[in-house]
Amino acid sequence: MNNKEEKMMKEINKLSEIPNFKNEEEEAIFWDNHGLGDDLLESMTSFDIEENIEAEILTKLRLLSMDKKRQVLDFTESLCQKMS
Known part of the structure; x- marks a missing residue:
């Protein structure tokens, strides 16, 4: 993915912004156009x-x-x- 494609992606800043998907295809289309924001990534707990x-x-x-x-x-x- 180049920088232009990355800039066109919508940033997700809250988990509530992620919809419930009807199927995997719908989810794939969503994630092709969206990415997790830095604040959300940092707030996630790793284990x-x-x-x-x-x-x-x-x-x-x-x-x-x-x-x-x-x-x-x-x-x-x-x-x-x-x-x-």
């Missing part, structure tokens, strides 16, 4: 997706580990009862 995914995976692994420990304890208890 580390990798960190969030790692935290989610660790949580799931901990839960699986706890479940496996419970299964081992139950199995051990069952064996002990059978042996006595």
Whole structure:
């Protein structure tokens, strides 16, 4: 995109200026003619997706580990009862 095309794009300064789209084609046409303004971009919160995914995976692994420990304890208890 050259500078002339960039200048012709309408700048979006508030999220409320973004309409609800009927379909992807309508959305594509809108974004071909609009761009996010600097103030809006700066106000958006960024987050580390990798960190969030790692935290989610660790949580799931901990839960699986706890479940496996419970299964081992139950199995051990069952064996002990059978042996006595």
